[in-house]
Amino acid sequence: MKSLKHSYIAKRVMIYVAAIVGIVWSCFPVYWMIKSSLTPNDEMYELHPSLIPSRLTLDHYKQLFTQSEFMTFFWNSLYVAVITTAIAIILSILASYAMTRLRFRGRSFIRKAIFYAYLLPTAVLFIPMYMMISKIGMINDRNSLIIVYQTIVIPYACYMLISYFAAIPKSLEEAAFVDGCTHIGALIKVVLPIAAPGIAVVATFSFTMSWNEYLYAMVLTTSPSQQTVPVGISSFRYSDNMIWGLIMSSSVIASLPAVILYMLAQRFMVTGLAAGGVKQ
C-alpha cells in the first residue's frame, strides 16, 4: 500500500514538473515579446538584459496606434482571414461530405489530388500567382488574398474534415433518410452538429493560417489600404534599422486575435479533435 502511495506521489511530482517545463517553454518567448514591447528605447539594447524590466513604457503602443497605419493593416487582416475561413470551411464541408458519404466517379482522385496544392512552396509560386492575379486585374486588392489563400487552407481543412466525417457512424444518417431527409438535410441536421467542435477547430486553424500568411500578401498588395498585418510588421524595418519597439508592440497586437480565438475554441480543441475518433 505504501509503495503504491509513493509511486502516486512520484507520478504527481513528475506531472507538475513536466507541466511547469511545458509552460515555461511555451510562454517564455511570448513573455519576452511582451516585455520588449514595453521596454523604453534606451534600455532596448542593453548588454545585460534583465529578465524583469526595471522601467515600463507604453510609448511603442502609442506610436503604433497614432503614428503608423497599423490599424488599417489590422482590419484588413481580419477581413481577409474571416472571409477566407468562411469560404474555405463551407466549401470544404461540402466537399468532405461528398468525399466520405457520396459515391461518384472521380471521388478518390479528387480526394488524393487536393494535397498536390502543397507540392511547391509559396516561395516559388508567388510570381506565377502574381501574373495570374494581375491578368484578372486584382493586383493591390485585398480580395485577391481571399482567393489565393484558398489554396493553402482548403487542403488542410478538407483533410481534417474528411477524418471527422468518416468517424461519424453512417447509421445516424440512415435513420434520417428513413424520416425522409435528403442528403443536404442529413448533412445539416445530423453530421454538422456532431462534427461542430471539429469544425470549430479547423476554422480556428484556418483563420490562423490566413492571418499569418506573409509572402503572397507582400507581393499581391502594395498600398497600406490593402495590406495585412505581417506585411505591416515587416515595414517597420527601415533602410538599415529595425525598430524593435514597434516590431514587438505590433507583434503583440498581431497575436491577439488568434490567441483570443484559441482561448474561445480551446474547450472544443480537445473534444473537436477527438470527434474524429467517435467510436464506430
Next chain:
Amino acid sequence: MGHEASIFRTERKLGLAFTLPIFILIFLLMGFPFAYTIYLSLTNKTVGMPATFVGLANYISIFTDPTYWRIVGNTVIYTVICIVVKLVLGMLFALLLNEKFHGRAITRVAMLLPWAIPGMVAANTWKWMYNDQYGIINEILRDLHLISTPIPWLGSMNLALFSVIIVNIWRGVPFFLFSILGALQSIDDQLYDAGKIDGANVFQRFFNITLPSIMPVVAISTLLSTIWTFNDFDNIWLITGGGPLNASSVIATYTYEQAFMYNDMARGMAVAVSVVPVLLILMVLVMKHRSTNE
C-alpha cells in the same frame, strides 16, 4: 432496383456539385502556377527578359553542384529532426494533459500559445532572443555560468541550422499535441481497464492500446506537418536568411535566393521542381496507407 439506381444518380450529381468548387479553386488556381514553374525550370529565364528553352540544362547544373546536395542534406536534417522531435514532444505533452491535475486548463492554454502566434512574429522574437549581445538566451546561460563568452547562435556554421530547428519545433509542438490529445480522449476507458486486468504494465498498455488508437491521427498530423516543415520558408528566411554560407539553407530558401536575390529564376524553379517527385512519393505512400487503414 430502380430506387437504388436513383439514389446512386443523386449521389453522383451531388458529389460532383459539392466537390466542383474546390476542384475549380485548387486546380485552376494552382494549375497555371504549377505548369508555369515547370516550364520556367526548362528555360534560361531571368526577370524582365524573355525565356529561351534550354531543356534540362538547369537540372544538370544543379545536380552537379555540391551546394545543391548540401542544401538537400540540410532540408532532410531540418525536416526529419523537426518532425521527430515535434511528434515525440507533442505525444509526451498530450499524455501529460490527458492526466487530471490542478492547473491543467492553464497548462493547456499556455501550451497552445506558440501555435497561435503568427510565424513571422515568432521568427522576429526568436531572432531577438538569439542575438549574441542583447539576446536573453546568452544572458541566461551566462548568469548560470554555463558559458563565458556569448554564443553566436545564428552566426556559426554549426549552430545556425540547429537554432532555426528549435524555433520550428517551438511553433509546431502544439499542432501535434492537440491532435494527439483529441485522439487520446476518445479512447474508451474500458480498454485500459481490460488491459489492467490482463496485468499489462504502463508501457505495454501504451504500445498495445494507446498507440494503435491514436495512430491514424498521428499519421495525418505527421504528413501535414512534414509538408509544412519541408516547405517552411518564413521561419528560416526571417531568422538567418539561410546563412551563413548556406549553413541553414533549405530547398525553400535556396530556391528563393537563386530566383530573387541572384535573379536566376529558371535555376530557382528547377531547384523547387527537383524535389517534387520526393514529396509526391511521400504523399502517395501515406495516402495509400491511410486508405487501406480505413
Next chain:
Amino acid sequence: MNKAFKVLVCALMLALCMGGIFASGSAEQDKLIIWDKSEYVGAYNELARARFEEFCAANGVEGEYVIVPPNDLRQRLYAAIEGGNPPDIVVTDDFMAKQFAGMGQLADVSDIKTSLPFIQAGLNVSFCEDGEYIVPIAMLAPGLYLRADKWAEAGLDYPTTWEELREDARIINDPENDFYALGYPMGTSGGGDAEGMCRAVILAFGGVPVDVEGNVTVNSPETLAALEFIASLYEEGLCPPSAITWDDMGNNTAYLAGSVGVIQNSGSLYSQLRTDNPELFENTIILPFMAGPAGSFAPTGSNCFIIFENGGSVDMAKKYVTEFFDMDFYKNLVIQMGGMWQPVIEGADDDPFWEDPENSGWLANSLGGVPNTYPAPVNDATNRAFSEQVCVRAVQKIVLQGMDPQQALNELEADFNRILGK
C-alpha cells in the same frame, strides 16, 4: 443527360461567380504610382508624400504613394515586372537601380539629366554604361565612427591606415567586458555596407577586383593580403562573434548600445545619436576612411529615381522627377535628413547647415567617394557582382569554413567570371 446538364450549369454559375469577383477588382492603369524607400528619418517619407500628392493634385492625375521597405523591394519589383504591371517611379539605391538598367525596362532620362544642374559626383554615381536611366536624388556618403573616449583612455592617436586601425583595435578590444573594438558587419543579407567595406580595403591594399576594361583582375597578391586582413579582424575576435553574419543594422545597434568602438555608416546614425544618446554623440568622432598602401577609397552610394517604361505614365513621371528638384523643396529635404544625405544639385549646399563642421565633413566625403564598383565599367553585371556580395562571401569562407585564403580568392575570381561572363 439531365445530370450532366445540371453539373454543367453548376460549373458555369461558379465560373460566373468567380468572374464576377475577378471583375470587381479594378485595374489601376492610369494612376501615377511611386514606390518610395522607407527611410529611418521619418520626416523624409512625410515630406516626399506631401510633395507627391501636391504634384498629383496640381496636375489632375490620380496618384499613389507607396512606401516599400528596401528588403521587400526586389521581390515585389520582380513580380510587378513579370506581371507587366510595374510602378511608374521607384526610389532605390543606385547599385540596385543599375541592375534594372540592363533589362530594357527603364525609360531614358537623359533629358532630365541635361536639364538640371547635377554636380559631377551625382552624375558619376548615377552613370551606367547600359544607358541614361538613373536620376540621382542624394549622395549617401559613409563615414568612420570612432569612440574618441576609448582612444583617449588608451592614450592612442587616431588611426589613419587600416594597419594602424587593427593595431589600435588589439589594444582597445575588451571582450571580457563585452566591448569589441570594431563593428564591421560581414553578413550577406543584401545591403551594401559589408561589400562596400571589403571593396574599400581591397582597393586600399592595391587590389583591383575588375579593371577599367572589365577584365577580372581580382586574383592578385594585393587582394589576397586584403582578404587576409579583413578575415583577421574576425579571427582575432576584434569584432563581435556574430558580426560575421550581421546585416546592415547590426553595426548601428551595436554602436548605439556602446558595445563596439568603430563602425562604418552613413550619416543616419549620426543624427540619431544626437537626439537619442547625447553622451555617446559627444564621445563620437567621424574620421575619413582608412588608407592602405594604394591610398584611401570610400565606395559611395546614392539614392536615385528610376522610371519604368511599362508603368504607363512616363511623361508625368518625368515631370514629377524634374519638379522634385525645385530648389527650396530639395534644399530643405536634404537638410531634414540631418547629414545622412548630401545634395547632388549645384547650389543646394548653399545653406548655413552645411557650414557647420559636424555636417561639412559629410559633404566633403560625398564629393571624394568612388562608385561601389570602382574602377570597373559601371553596368548591370558589375553591379550585380556588388549586390551578390561576392567579396563578403570570400571573407566568410575564410572565417567560417577555415578555407585557405588563396582558395577563397580563386573562388571569388570564379564568381566574378560567372557574373561578368553572362
